[in-house]
Amino acid sequence: MRKVAAAIAMRGGKVLVTRRAAGQKLAGYWEFPGGKLEPGETVETCIVRELQEELGVRSTAGEVLTVSEYIYPGGAISLIAIEVLLEDADFQLTVHDDHVWIALEELLSIDLAPADIPIAKELMKRHGAN
Template sequence: MSTPLPTLLVVAAALIDADGRVLIAQRPEGKQMAGLWEFPGGKVEPGERPEAALIRELREELGVETKEACLAPFVFASHAYESFHLLMPLYLCRRWEGAVTRHEHAALAWVRPNRMSDYPMPPADAPLVAYLRDLL
């Protein structure tokens, strides 16, 4: 029997603008999966609620403020990487304050869901694109 993998809880957001485009962010050099495009978000700290973690991550990564009421649970990814299992709820967010600014990523892009397959994504993020295409 194989050794069980630790589960890592990560939260992510699909920020959706007035034109129905979704924000994706390119992972910077020096990080695992550098150069791939992902939904912004990050790790949930011990004792932290997922929504609070996402609000914190959006502030740190993009310089925007949002409220829990503006986060709508949408779908989740469950993916086994080599050294851990990723569980990632994806929230929809259509309301935030402040201008989206790149703080931690190599690049940002506002993309229509039907064009998101043009951007290489980590294995956990890629399957979520079909749900966004169906919704938007």
């Protein structure tokens, strides 16, 4: 099972989600930004690296919130949601074509990638959003 880190960046009661660009796997789906752990890498190191590569921003990794396991046609993933503090928000998107800060109660109204849905539900439960 491939381990993948997902950034949970909160600001003003909203969470950051990004949309996969055309030509990418899961194009058109919204997701918590992140990516695959490299060999020997911790989830904390991975999420900081991925946010720099995918969004062009510096960040600090916090606690792991939850893990979502999902089997896609290309293989199974273990999606590890980790709190992050973004040091800036001047995004330069590389594998995404859009980003939005969305209210937690609206998370399930967008087309989230399947592995991200359990994480969205856990966030909503933790923060009392319905």
